[in-house]
Amino acid sequence: MRLPTRQSLLPFLRWLPSVNRKKLSNDALVGLTGAILALPQSIAYALIAGLPAEYGLYAAIVPVIIAALWGSSWHLICGPTAALSIVLFTSVSPMATPGSDTYIGLILLLSFMAGIFQWLLGLLRFGALVNFVSHSVVLGFTLGAALVIALGQLPNLLGIEIASQPTALATVLNLGQHLSEIDWPTFAVAGFTLVISVLIKLLLPRWPALLIGLLAGSLLVLFMPKQFAHVGLVAAFEGSLPPLHILDFNLNDITRLLPAAIACGMLGLVTSLSIARSLATKSRQFLDANQEVRAQGFSNMVGPWFSAYASAGSFTRSALNLQAGAKTPLAGVFSAILVALFALFGTQLIEHIPLPSMAAGILIICWGLLDFAGVKSLYRVSRSEFLVMLLTLGATLLMELQTAIYAGVLASLFFYLKRTSQPRVRFWQEDEEALLRIEGSIFFGACHYVQQILQRSQGERVIIDAHHVNFIDYAGVEMLHQEARRLGSLKRQLVMRRARQQVIDEIQKLEGAEACPIVFED
Numbered sequence: 001m002r003l004p005t006r007q008s009l010l011p012f013l014r015w016l017p018s019v020n021r022k023k024l025s026n027d028a029l030v031g032l033t034g035a036i037l038a039l040p041q042s043i044a045y046a047l048i049a050g051l052p053a054e055y056g057l058y059a060a061i062v063p064v065i066i067a068a069l070w071g072s073s074w075h076l077i078c079g080p081t082a083a084l085s086i087v088l089f090t091s092v093s094p095m096a097t098p099g100s101d102t103y104i105g106l107i108l109l110l111s112f113m114a115g116i117f118q119w120l121l122g123l124l125r126f127g128a129l130v131n132f133v134s135h136s137v138v139l140g141f142t143l144g145a146a147l148v149i150a151l152g153q154l155p156n157l158l159g160i161e162i163a164s165q166p167t168a169l170a171t172v173l174n175l176g177q178h179l180s181e182i183d184w185p186t187f188a189v190a191g192f193t194l195v196i197s198v199l200i201k202l203l204l205p206r207w208p209a210l211l212i213g214l215l216a217g218s219l220l221v222l223f224m225p226k227q228f229a230h231v232g233l234v235a236a237f238e239g240s241l242p243p244l245h246i247l248d249f250n251l252n253d254i255t256r257l258l259p260a261a262i263a264c265g266m267l268g269l270v271t272s273l274s275i276a277r278s279l280a281t282k283s284r285q286f287l288d289a290n291q292e293v294r295a296q297g298f299s300n301m302v303g304p305w306f307s308a309y310a311s312a313g314s315f316t317r318s319a320l321n322l323q324a325g326a327k328t329p330l331a332g333v334f335s336a337i338l339v340a341l342f343a344l345f346g347t348q349l350i351e352h353i354p355l356p357s358m359a360a361g362i363l364i365i366c367w368g369l370l371d372f373a374g375v376k377s378l379y380r381v382s383r384s385e386f387l388v389m390l391l392t393l394g395a396t397l398l399m400e401l402q403t404a405i406y407a408g409v410l411a412s413l414f415f416y417l418k419r420t421s422q423p424r425v426r427f428w429q430e431d432e433e434a435l436l437r438i439e440g441s442i443f444f445g446a447c448h449y450v451q452q453i454l455q456r457s458q459g460e461r462v463i464i465d466a467h468h469v470n471f472i473d474y475a476g477v478e479m480l481h482q483e484a485r486r487l488g489s490l491k492r493q494l495v496m497r498r499a500r501q502q503v504i505d506e507i508q509k510l511e512g513a514e515a516c517p518i519v520f521e522d
Contacts, residue, residue: 011069011070011071011291011295012069012070012329015328015329018328019328019330023328023330024330026325026326026327027326027327027328027331028330028331029324030321030324030325030326030331030334031330031332031333031334031337031338032211032334032335032338033210033211033320033324034077034317034320034321034324034331034332034334034335035334035335035336035338035339035342036211036214036342036353037210037316037317037320037358037362038060038079038317038335038339039057039339039342039343040234040353040355040358041056041079041080041316041317042056042057042059042060042079042080042339043056043057045059045080045082045085046059046085046309048082048085048089049080049084049086049088049089049107049309050088050089050092050099050103050107051098051099051103051104051107051309052099052104054343055104055308055309057242057343058242058306058307058308058309059079059080059303059308059309059310059311060079060080060311060336060339061241061306061308061336061337061339062242062299062302062303062306062308062336063299063300063302063303063308063311064077064078064079064299064311064332064335064336064339065333065336065337066295066298066299066302066303067296067311067332068329068330068331068332068336069329069333070291070294070298070299071276071295071296071329072276072287072288072289072291072295073276073279073285073287073292073329074283074285074326074327074328074329075279075283075285075321075322075326075331076272076275076279076292076313076318076321077313077314077321077331077332077335078272078296078299078311078312078313078314078332079311079312079314079317080311081271081311081313081314082152083271083312084264084267084268084311084312087263087264088107088110088111088309088310091110091257091260091263091264092106092107092110092257092260105245105247105248106253106257107309108245108247108304108307108308108309109247109248109249109253109254109257110257110260110261110264110310111264111300111303111304111308111309111310112247112300112301112304112305113254113257113261113265114261114262114264114265114268114300115296115297115298115299115301115302115303115304116261116297117261117265117297118265118268118269118293118294118296118297119293119294119297119301121265121269121293121297122290122291122293122294122295122296123294125290126290126293134385134388134408134409135281135385136382136385136386136388136389136392136408136412137388137389137392137408137409137411137412138274138278138281139278139371139374139375139389139392140388140389140390140391140392140393140395140396141278141392141396141408142278142315142369142371143371143375143389143393143396144168144392144393144395144396144397145315145396146315146366146367146369146370147168147366147396147397148168148171148396148397149315149316149362149365149366150362150363150366151168151171151172151175152171153358153359154171154175155175156355156356156358156359157186157187157190157356157363158175158182158186158187158190159181159182159183159184159186159187159231159232159356160175160178160179160182160183162174162175162178167397167399168396168397168398169397169398183230183231185227185228185230186232186354186355186356187356188228189217189220189221189228189231189354189356189357190217190356190357190359190360191360192216192217193213193214193354193356193361194360194364196212196216196217197209197212197213197360197364198364200212200213201364206325209364210320210324210361210364213357213360213361213364214353214357214358214361217353217354217356217357217360218352218353218357221233221352222352228354231354232354232355232356233351233352233353233354233355234351234353234354234355234358240343240344241343242306242307242308242340243307244305244306244307245304245305245307246305247305264310265297265300267312268300268310268311268313269293269296269312270409271312271313272292272296272312272313273292273293273313275314275315275318276289276292276313277289279318279319279322282322283322296312299311315369316362316365316366317335319365319366319368319369320365321335323368375389384415384418385412385415387411387415388408388411388412388415391407391408391411392407392408392411395407395408417445420440420441420443420445420446421445421446421448421449422446422449423438423439423440423441423446423449423450424438424439424440425437425439425450425453426439429458431459432459432460432461433459433460433461433462433463434457434458434459434461434462434463435463435465436453436457436462436463436464436465437465437467437468438450438464438465438466438468438469439468439469440468440469441470441471441472441473441476442469442471442472442473442476442479442480443471443472443476444473444474444475444476446476447479450476450479451479451482451483454483454494455486459492460491460492460493461492461493462483462487462492462493462494462495463495463497464494464495464496464497464499466496466498466499466500466503467497467499467500469499470500470503471503472503472507473506477506477507477509477510478510480494480496480507480518481507481510484517484518493519494519495518495519495520495521496518496519496520496521497520497521497522498521499520504520
């Protein structure tokens, strides 16, 4: 048994020695931008989860630091998310009054249980889950998530007050009914922030465009109070460092929360791995999925002891981290530390940020997620994968975001099984011999297709060139024996030529194989 090394227990030791002063200062600046974005988001997500606002801040501190240091992705930023917040609320609200001490305790216990589930999956090397999320699914999910996030910011950008909707389609329909209510001063602040941010991004690409845009929008509202006095600002709050929380391991509560914990754990993992893979593709980074799974579980196991509820990868903050030029995971650590500092000392500064300026900044981030070049390349290379991308994109707009991931994965698996169920078969006739070269596995999904070809073959000897058959399952073995018996009754013969030894062994394992021998030739 191989003992764990120091770097496997403390994976940040692999990259920490390479950090220099330049990287440190760069990541600190990126972390500052991320912290400004995280503050209003975290508060909003806590309210969605039925928790007091400060619990959103707690979830953006300790879990973020742990996931950044123990994870594999350079740019993935974790924290409270809308999807997890909604799942937590619907799971626990029937058991306790939202906002009560009992409710908070159950939420934190559920978060800890979800972390245990994730961590165990990481130990079992379940990170292979990411291999089932194809590039087309990631691309469609990324495009759809960008549109969903952008649509969710339009009410703040337009100054319209509407209730949050579960899907993008519902949001569009609801917005259409309130377009006459647009507040033009609010829209002007958003437009001003957007223009400043884009100009900085084009003319001074090394500068923090989003941070400067937010500052410009804040100054506009501050120095023109008559015109913009009614423009919404980030809500005031009183924060503190995350307090210690002793979890109550009540067996009855654990039993009731177990199904929700598994659901939250799986949702958090699939979301985080999808985001991490998308970021790794853009940054050309190698992603250790098993390490990332363990890090997600570890962060959710430790976080509840510091009053932090379940966290997962954040599309908005992770995309900002990548686009702002983060060099190491320390950007996430700085972001968490600055969230804590802002919560303690910077509440008055945060109160001056206009909501439309924040919405404009998020729109810029969403634009950076739209990979038009990738869509064109996918269309040219594979139409079936392009269809998977479209299905995933459509699912993100018509369903809840987490459901879209599952839909995309299922669509990808469907097309994969469809391809493998029809292995490539080259067929030709030589005198009294029919020759078939099968390139692919003979498994339950491909049996019917291969059997049809065998039954149409003519000649005294039907020869299968099995050199390229790497795998055969029980259904494939049974099908070949059936065909051997059928051909034998017609005084014909089934021959396996150049078959691999493991394939021969599987065929000969079937009971009664000696009664209807299949001829093997080199």
